[in-house]
Amino acid sequence: MKFTSTDKAPAALGPYSQAVSVNGLLFTSGQIALDPATGEIVGEDVQAQCEQVCKNLAAVLEANGLTFTDAVKTTCFLADMGDFAAFNEVYGKYFTGKPARSCVAVKTLPKNVLCEVEVIAEMK
Numbered sequence: 001m002k003f004t005s006t007d008k009a010p011a012a013l014g015p016y017s018q019a020v021s022v023n024g025l026l027f028t029s030g031q032i033a034l035d036p037a038t039g040e041i042v043g044e045d046v047q048a049q050c051e052q053v054c055k056n057l058a059a060v061l062e063a064n065g066l067t068f069t070d071a072v073k074t075t076c077f078l079a080d081m082g083d084f085a086a087f088n089e090v091y092g093k094y095f096t097g098k099p100a101r102s103c104v105a106v107k108t109l110p111k112n113v114l115c116e117v118e119v120i121a122e123m124k
Contacts, residue, residue, distance in 0.1 A: 008059035010034035013110060019060050021123055026064050030077065030118040031056040032110055046083040046114040050090035053117050058094075066121050071099040073120040080114065081105040087115055 004019035004026075012018060012029065019028040033042045033049035034056070042052040054068075061067055074095065078087060084103070095101075099119075109116050 004063050006063040009056045010036045024123045026121040028060050028119045030116040032113045032116045046086050047090050049114045050087055054094040068094050069097045070121040071119050072122050073100045075118045076103040077106050077116040
């Protein structure tokens with residue numbers, strides 16, 4: 001088992017890792033729209049926040065020699081399902097390989113952000 005720690009993505013907000021790899025798979029923790037340098041939330045709307053989420057995920061994937069095309073499953077959390085179409089516009093630019101996905105609305109996300117995404121990726 002290997003734990004990921006990169007300063008190119010936000011540090012964990014609690015007692016967990018940015019990602020863990022085991023048995024050929026990488027499991028990322030959910031990423032929210034935090035600027036890794038400042039810890040501040042980036043973006044006022046779901047599209048701007050999703051852009052930052054994807055940048056954070058890219059950094060975690062890259063730290064493991066992976067890209068979005070290695071993703072096999074994502075789980076997406078939205079604060080408002082009314083943002084589904086706008087979220088998909090940004091999400092689709094990054095996850096071009098169309099991994100399996102679950103997308104659910106939740107009552108509240110950390111720091112009251114609008115979206116969070118976690119990834120399972122196949123290690124090369």
